[in-house]
Amino acid sequence: xxxxxxxxxxxxxxxxxxxxxxxxxxxxxxxxxxxxxxxxxxxxxxxxxxxxxxxxxxxxxxxxxxxxxxxxxxxxxxxxxxxxxxxxxxxxxxxxxxxxxxxxxxxxxxxxxxxxxxxxxxxxxxxxxxxxxxxxxxxxxxxxxxxxxxxxxx
Amino acid sequence: xxxxxxxxxxxxxxxxxxxxxxxxxxxxxxxxxxxxxxxxxxxxxxxxxxxxxxxxxxxxxxxxxxxxxxxxxxxxxxxxxxxxxxxxxxxxxxxxxxxxxxxxxxxxxxxxxxxxxxxxxxxxxxxxxxxxxxxxxxxxxxxxxxxxxxxxxx
DNA sequence: TATTGTTATACTCTATAACTATA
DNA sequence: TATAGTTATAGAGTATAACAATA
Numbered sequence: 001x002x003x004x005x006x007x008x009x010x011x012x013x014x015x016x017x018x019x020x021x022x023x024x025x026x027x028x029x030x031x032x033x034x035x036x037x038x039x040x041x042x043x044x045x046x047x048x049x050x051x052x053x054x055x056x057x058x059x060x061x062x063x064x065x066x067x068x069x070x071x072x073x074x075x076x077x078x079x080x081x082x083x084x085x086x087x088x089x090x091x092x093x094x095x096x097x098x099x100x101x102x103x104x105x106x107x108x109x110x111x112x113x114x115x116x117x118x119x120x121x122x123x124x125x126x127x128x129x130x131x132x133x134x135x136x137x138x139x140x141x142x143x144x145x146x147x148x149x150x151x152x153x154x
Numbered sequence: 155x156x157x158x159x160x161x162x163x164x165x166x167x168x169x170x171x172x173x174x175x176x177x178x179x180x181x182x183x184x185x186x187x188x189x190x191x192x193x194x195x196x197x198x199x200x201x202x203x204x205x206x207x208x209x210x211x212x213x214x215x216x217x218x219x220x221x222x223x224x225x226x227x228x229x230x231x232x233x234x235x236x237x238x239x240x241x242x243x244x245x246x247x248x249x250x251x252x253x254x255x256x257x258x259x260x261x262x263x264x265x266x267x268x269x270x271x272x273x274x275x276x277x278x279x280x281x282x283x284x285x286x287x288x289x290x291x292x293x294x295x296x297x298x299x300x301x302x303x304x305x306x307x308x
Numbered sequence: 309t310a311t312t313g314t315t316a317t318a319c320t321c322t323a324t325a326a327c328t329a330t331a
Numbered sequence: 332t333a334t335a336g337t338t339a340t341a342g343a344g345t346a347t348a349a350c351a352a353t354a
Contacts, residue, residue: 001261002268004199004212008280009173010192011287016166017214018294023163033343038164045158052313058158060171065344067314089312089353117162120293126162129290132283133165139274140172187320206336219321221337243330243335 022113026106035061036069043079044103049092051084078102176267180260189215190223194249197233198257203246205238232256
């Protein structure tokens with residue numbers, strides 16, 4: 001087996017850990033977990049309310065995890081949840097004014113941390129890396145070619 | 155704030171999630187969590203027993219998490235733990251024959267998944283990406299330059 | 309009958325602190 | 332007094348299944 005250091009998941013984990021160490025203190029200042037912040041940022045990035053299923057995709061969280069996080073953020077007055085008019089099974093989620101205000105307060109510090117990363121690693125280089133990560137995701141999104149041994153198994 | 159899609163932590167998370175989806179089934183087949191497998195792989199990658207502190211660094215796990223994982227793997231007969239002769243505070247960890255055998259059984263499937271990733275994304279390209287991730291980690295390992303506003307705070 | 313979202317349940321990991329033993 | 336590791340504790344997320352409401 002290839003070396004542990006050459007493991008792609010491990011390399012991605014370590015890189016992410018290094019990056020998150022710059023952002024985690026900002027979230028802690030506002031009593032937000034990493035996942036809660038992901039939800040708030042995803043909501044801040046869209047203009048219109050989006051449903052829970054779309055949030056699942058954008059935040060890379062499981063449905064049950066997201067459900068509980070939404071309850072939490074709702075209780076804190078940071079988000080609104082309304083039933084969609086055109087399909088009453090769907091829940092539309094959006095930031096409240098309070099939620100937007102919170103994101104706005106964290107944003108400049110987040111931007112500063114990002115700037116530090118660009119300075120340390122290189123702005124263009126970081127941009128290229130993001131492109132490669134996106135390409136990797138696309139390449140892996142295509143399901144693996146089934147091995148003959150399991151093909152046709154019921 | 156920059157777009158959610160251009161967030162480095164998010165891009166690393168999604169890429170990792172895409173990669174892990176190829177490996178996770180292999181671990182599930184042997185009732186191993188992702189973290190337990192990280193420990194076994196880290197141990198398989200070294201020739202001599204290593205202490206817990208070194209394992210913490212190599213696996214990117216917290217001490218208490220690792221401690222409990224080691225208890226679990228010990229009970230399953232996959233690892234040995236012995237007190238270091240030169241410093242009795244240290245615990246040296248190594249794979250048992252059973253542990254090595256388990257890693258050996260998983261390895262070929264892991265290698266196959268890796269090969270699929272290389273095929274989908276490109277072998278050289280993947281190699282370059284690993285280099286960039288390592289460089290990013292190094293760049294971020296240097297602590298951020300302190301901002302003037304917090305400098306000198308007791 | 310299928311889909312959307314929530315709830316139930318069991319398990320694991322995270323994170324911080326406190327503790328034990330050794331240096 | 333400092334260090335290595337474990338144990339304690341609280342909290343959150345993961346993962347699967349089951350469920351209610353709607354389509």
